[in-house]
Amino acid sequence: MTPAVSIHNLWKRFGDHAAVAGLTLDLPAGSFIGLVGPNGAGKTTTLSMVTGLLRPDQGTVLVHGADVWTDPVGVKARIGILPEGLRMFERLSGRELLQYNGRLRGLPGAEVDRRAEELLTVLDLSAAADKLVADYSTGMRKKIGLAAALLHNPDVLFLDEPFEGVDPVSAQTIRGVLKRYAASGSTVVFSSHVMELVEQLCDWVAVINAGQVIAQGTLDSVRGDRSLHTAFLDLIGVREQDEQSLDWLGEAR
Numbered sequence: 583m584t585p586a587v588s589i590h591n592l593w594k595r596f597g598d599h600a601a602v603a604g605l606t607l608d609l610p611a612g613s614f615i616g617l618v619g620p621n622g623a624g625k626t627t628t629l630s631m632v633t634g635l636l637r638p639d640q641g642t643v644l645v646h647g648a649d650v651w652t653d654p655v656g657v658k659a660r661i662g663i664l665p666e667g668l669r670m671f672e673r674l675s676g677r678e679l680l681q682y683n684g685r686l687r688g689l690p691g692a693e694v695d696r697r698a699e700e701l702l703t704v705l706d707l708s709a710a711a712d713k714l715v716a717d718y719s720t721g722m723r724k725k726i727g728l729a730a731a732l733l734h735n736p737d738v739l740f741l742d743e744p745f746e747g748v749d750p751v752s753a754q755t756i757r758g759v760l761k762r763y764a765a766s767g768s769t770v771v772f773s774s775h776v777m778e779l780v781e782q783l784c785d786w787v788a789v790i791n792a793g794q795v796i797a798q799g800t801l802d803s804v805r806g807d808r809s810l811h812t813a814f815l816d817l818i819g820v821r822e823q824d825e826q827s828l829d830w831l832g833e834a835r
């Protein structure tokens with residue numbers, strides 16, 4: 583079976599530092615995939631290169647067999663992205679943003695309107711549909727970003743920290759939409775620090791550390807008989823804190 587995403591020997595250096603250092607990974611199609619790793623592991627840099635937002639120094643990325651850098655238009659038609667930082671057209675309303683995205687994707691106007699209204703309803707954004715995106719809260723921004731990423735019904739959806747700064751109610755809504763999307767046989771790839779969430783949602787996991795993959799496979803094969811949280815700490819090798827350090831903290835002033 584062709585993997586949904588095939589990453590081979592990917593490299594990105596910033597000055598002397600290799601943020602991504604020969605990363606190789608095949609992501610199975612039709613899976614709900616979690617990318618986990620400590621701060622600075624290279625998850626965002628990897629996702630940026632995989633989605634065509636950042637040019638790699640070296641390596642190849644194929645999405646359903648098409649090369650991200652030699653066939654960018656073909657690949658971008660098949661993927662949806664919710665990037666970190668969420669740069670959006672702030673002076674458009676949520677509804678206008680979806681309409682604009684849909685037209686850019688080449689969808690007929692009536693179809694864009696139909697899909698946009700459905701997404702606004704399901705993501706609980708109907709009441710805010712005519713408000714400017716600039717005035718949206720963090721959770722609302724994630725939800726409108728997700729709607730924009732799903733509008734053209736992509737084969738693979740990439741999400742960088744989709745639940746960061748999102749309240750439990752919005753998180754539940756986002757989870758429901760992602761589960762429904764994944765149940766249709768599409769592929770979801772998302773990065774997160776929240777192991778419990780990855781355990782709940784994902785059937786396949788890759789652990790990234792220092793720009794490389796240190797574990798990958800089904801959720802059960804990566805965590806074994808431990809929780810994913812414990813497996814993650816074991817894999818990363820958490821450093822014990824020096825007893826002497828911070829000895830002033832909490833002392834009588």
Ligand SMILES: Nc1ncnc2c1ncn2[C@@H]1O[C@H](COP(=O)(O)OP(=O)(O)OP(=O)(O)O)[C@@H](O)[C@H]1O
Nearest residue numbers: 596599600601619620621622623624625626627628
């Ligand atoms: N534009 C940049 N210029 C210089 N260094 C960068 C740049 N982008 C990322 N880095 C560095 O590359 C490394 C990987 O960063 P990246 O954001 O990919 O990690 P991450 O796994 O997404 O981290 P986090 O979980 O904290 O979001 C870090 O050391 C970071 O400082």
